[in-house]
Amino acid sequence: MSPWSRILPTTYCDSDVQPSLTKAALQSVRTAVAVPESELKRWRRTFDANAKVVNGEKYLDAESFVTAIAPKGDLSKIGRSQFGILFRIADTSRRGLVSWEDFTVFETLLKRPDADYWMAFQYFDVDHSGFIDYNEFKTVFSANLGPDAIPFDFDCDWVKLYLGKKNGNHVLGYNEFTQLMKGLQGERLRQAFKYLDTNEDGFIKPDEFKRIILEIAGHKLSDAVIDRLPTLCTLSPGQRISYSEVIAFHNVIREMDMVERIIRESTAKSKDGRIDQNDFLNYAASSSRYSLFTPMEASIIFHFAGRGVGMQRLALLDFAQLLDPRWRPPHDEEYTAVKAPAVSWGTKILMSSYSFVQGGFAGAVGATIVYPIDMVKTRMQNQRSTVVGQMLYKNSIDCAKKIFRNEGFVGFYRGLGPQLIGVAPEKAIKLTVNDLIRSRAMDPETGRIEVQWELFAGGMAGGSQVVFTNPLEIVKIRLQVQGEAAKVEGAIPKGAAHIIRQLGILGLYKGATACLLRDIPFSAIYFTAYSHLRKDVFQDGYNGKQLSFLETLSAAAIAGMPAAYLTTPADVVKTRLQVEARKGQTHYSGLRDAFVKIYREEGFRALFKGGPARVIRSSPQFGFTLLAYETLKDVYPWQDKPLKMETALTSRPDEMSKIRARNALKILLDVHGDFGRRAAAFSGRPLSLSNPKLSPP
Incomplete structure (x- = not known):
C-alpha cells in the first residue's frame, strides 16, 4: 500500500491504486475537505516563508517544518523539538524533506475534525497498512521510553483485551485505536502505581507519586504544582499517598477544562468573587447532568490552588497555578519584569x-x-x-x-x-x-x-x-x-x-x-x-x-x-x-x-x-x-491592567490546524512525557519493528 493511502481519506483513495501527488489528486483532497482558495494561499505564504531551496526545488526540512506548523505562544509545556514528531508523518517518502505537495496534504488533514487522533494513528502505523498490531504498538511505545522510565507490561490483560491473547493476532483499525489511546493513560497509571507499591499495601511515597505524574502528565502542570506534588500526602494520615488519591488527581487533570469552566463561572457569580469547596461542588452539580467531581477531587483542587488550608475561599487568580501550565509566582524575576516594570519619574510625567x-x-x-x-x-x-x-x-x-x-x-x-x-x-x-x-x-x-x-x-x-x-x-x-x-x-x-x-x-x-x-x-x-x-x-x-x-x-x-x-x-x-x-x-x-x-x-x-x-x-x-x-x-503603553488568568479557554485562539497539531502531540505525550524528545538521535532513520532502539520517536 502506498504511504499516501494511509493519509488520504478513504472516500477518494483506492487501496488497490498507488495514488500519486498529481494536481488532480491534490484537488480531490482539497475538495473533499473543502479548503477555500484563501486558505491555500495562506498555506503557500507560510511554506514559501520557511522553505529552503534544494536542487532547485523548495522544501521544508525538520527545523523549518516545525517553525511553519508550531503554534505561537503555545499554552502547554510541549517542547519545540517535540513538534518534530509531526514531521515524520508529513515526510512520507522518508527523504528528510517535505515538499509543497506534502505540506498541502498535511495541512488539509489537519482540518479533519479528528486530526489529533488521526496523526497519532499515523505515528503508530509503521508499515502503513492501515492497521496497528501488537508488534507495532509495542515497538513504537518502547522506542519512546527512556532507560529510567517506569516499565510498561505489554503482556497485561488490558493490552490483550485490545490486541488479542494468542500471538497478538488481533489488529486495530483506526476507530479501535482511538479508544485504546483514550484509555492508555489510565492503564499506565495503574501499572506504575502497582510497580512502585512494592509492599502491596495500597500506598506509595510522595516522591514516587511525583515520578508517575511527571511521566504521564508533566506537560499539563505548572512548575509550582509539580514542586508541590509530594504534598498530596498531607491530605490523609500516614504521609503516604493512596491509589484513590492518585486516581483522583489524574481525574482532575483529565477534566481540567471542565474544572476551569466551573471555577470561572462560579467565581463570576459569587458575591465576593471567591468560592470554597462546597461552592465548587454545588456549581458542578447544578451545571452538569451527572456529578463530575468527588469530594476528594474537590479537596485536591483546593489543596493545590491554595496553601494547604482546608475550607478556605479562593479567588479565580488563586487557581491559576493549577489551571495554567505556564504560571509563575509573582516574585519570579521574569514574571515581575513583564507584570510590574519599574516606572521612572519621567515615565510618570508622561503617564x-x-x-x-x-x-x-x-x-x-x-x-x-x-x-x-x-x-x-x-x-x-x-x-x-x-x-x-x-x-x-x-x-x-x-x-x-x-x-x-x-x-x-x-x-x-x-x-x-x-x-x-x-x-x-x-x-x-x-x-x-x-x-x-x-x-x-x-x-x-x-x-x-x-x-x-x-x-x-x-x-x-x-x-x-x-x-x-x-x-x-x-x-x-x-x-x-x-x-x-x-x-x-x-x-x-x-x-x-x-x-x-x-x-x-x-x-x-x-x-x-x-x-x-x-x-x-x-x-x-x-x-x-x-x-x-x-x-x-x-x-x-x-x-x-x-x-x-x-x-x-x-x-x-x-x-x-x-x-x-x-x-x-x-x-x-x-x-x-x-x-x-x-x-x-x-x-x-x-x-x-x-x-x-x-x-x-x-x-x-x-x-x-x-x-x-x-x-x-x-x-x-x-x-x-x-x-x-x-x-x-x-493602546496606553503604561496601562496598569489588573492581573488576569489566561489559559486555552480565554487566550486568542490559534488556527484550528495548529490547535489540532498541538492536541495530536498531547495525545502522544499522555503515553509518556518524553515522547519525541529522543527523535534528534534518530531523525530520518527508518523505523525497525525488529529493533525498537532504532525507532525514532
Whole structure:
C-alpha cells in the first residue's frame, strides 16, 4: 500500500491504486475537505516563508517544518523539538524533506475534525497498512521510553483485551485505536502505581507519586504544582499517598477544562468573587447532568490552588497555578519584569500627561457629537412659562427647527469653543479620579469592588470636576441663550471673553452648589451602572470575553439614561441660576429659592424640563466618550491592567490546524512525557519493528 493511502481519506483513495501527488489528486483532497482558495494561499505564504531551496526545488526540512506548523505562544509545556514528531508523518517518502505537495496534504488533514487522533494513528502505523498490531504498538511505545522510565507490561490483560491473547493476532483499525489511546493513560497509571507499591499495601511515597505524574502528565502542570506534588500526602494520615488519591488527581487533570469552566463561572457569580469547596461542588452539580467531581477531587483542587488550608475561599487568580501550565509566582524575576516594570519619574510625567490628553480627547469627541442636542436642552430649560408674551418653543423639535431657521447650522454650535477648552481638564479629572478610587478600593485578586465604593468613586469624580465644569457651563449657557435673546430683544451677542469679564472669578462659580448637586449623583449613578452593564449584562471578562465596539458603546450609552434623567431637576435649577434673567423673568437668590419658586410657579413637571433632551444628549455623549476612553486605554503603553488568568479557554485562539497539531502531540505525550524528545538521535532513520532502539520517536 502506498504511504499516501494511509493519509488520504478513504472516500477518494483506492487501496488497490498507488495514488500519486498529481494536481488532480491534490484537488480531490482539497475538495473533499473543502479548503477555500484563501486558505491555500495562506498555506503557500507560510511554506514559501520557511522553505529552503534544494536542487532547485523548495522544501521544508525538520527545523523549518516545525517553525511553519508550531503554534505561537503555545499554552502547554510541549517542547519545540517535540513538534518534530509531526514531521515524520508529513515526510512520507522518508527523504528528510517535505515538499509543497506534502505540506498541502498535511495541512488539509489537519482540518479533519479528528486530526489529533488521526496523526497519532499515523505515528503508530509503521508499515502503513492501515492497521496497528501488537508488534507495532509495542515497538513504537518502547522506542519512546527512556532507560529510567517506569516499565510498561505489554503482556497485561488490558493490552490483550485490545490486541488479542494468542500471538497478538488481533489488529486495530483506526476507530479501535482511538479508544485504546483514550484509555492508555489510565492503564499506565495503574501499572506504575502497582510497580512502585512494592509492599502491596495500597500506598506509595510522595516522591514516587511525583515520578508517575511527571511521566504521564508533566506537560499539563505548572512548575509550582509539580514542586508541590509530594504534598498530596498531607491530605490523609500516614504521609503516604493512596491509589484513590492518585486516581483522583489524574481525574482532575483529565477534566481540567471542565474544572476551569466551573471555577470561572462560579467565581463570576459569587458575591465576593471567591468560592470554597462546597461552592465548587454545588456549581458542578447544578451545571452538569451527572456529578463530575468527588469530594476528594474537590479537596485536591483546593489543596493545590491554595496553601494547604482546608475550607478556605479562593479567588479565580488563586487557581491559576493549577489551571495554567505556564504560571509563575509573582516574585519570579521574569514574571515581575513583564507584570510590574519599574516606572521612572519621567515615565510618570508622561503617564499623567497622556491621561490628561486621553480624557480630554475622549470628552471632546463625545461633546462635539451631541452639542446640538445640548443646545436644544439648554434653550428648553431656560424657557419659562411665566414670561410675558408668547413662548418661543412648543417642544424640543420645534426648538431645533427654529434654531436652524433663525441662526443657521452654526447656531447649533454656539458656545462650543469654551466647551471644548474646558472639557479636557473636566473629563480628565473625572475619569482619572473615578479610576483611581476604584483601583484603591478594588480587591486585587477578584477584581471586585463593593457597590458603596463604586458610588463613592463616581460621586467623588463628579464632585471634583465641578472646579472646571461650573465656569465652563455658565459661559456656555449664556452663549447658547444669546441667540434667542437677540431674536426677542434685538440684543447684540457678546463673546466668551466679555461674559468672563462681566462675571469675574466668583461669578464663574455661580450655581456651583446646584452643579455639585447634579454632577455628584450623576457620576455616582453613571459609573456604577456602566460597570455593572459591562460585567453583568454584556459579560465583560467572562471566560476571557472582550467587549466589542457596539457592546462598549451600548453599555456606556445605556448607563447615561437613568443618570441623566434622575439629575434633571438639579440641572434645571443650575441653568436658571446661571442664566442672566431678562426683564419679566423671575429672579432666584439661591439654590433653595430656585427650587421653591420653580415648583410653585411652574409645577413639579417644570423640574424635569429638558429631561428627554438631556437623556438624548448625555446618553450618546457619554457613550462615545467612554468608548474613546476605553479604546485609548487599550493602546496606553503604561496601562496598569489588573492581573488576569489566561489559559486555552480565554487566550486568542490559534488556527484550528495548529490547535489540532498541538492536541495530536498531547495525545502522544499522555503515553509518556518524553515522547519525541529522543527523535534528534534518530531523525530520518527508518523505523525497525525488529529493533525498537532504532525507532525514532
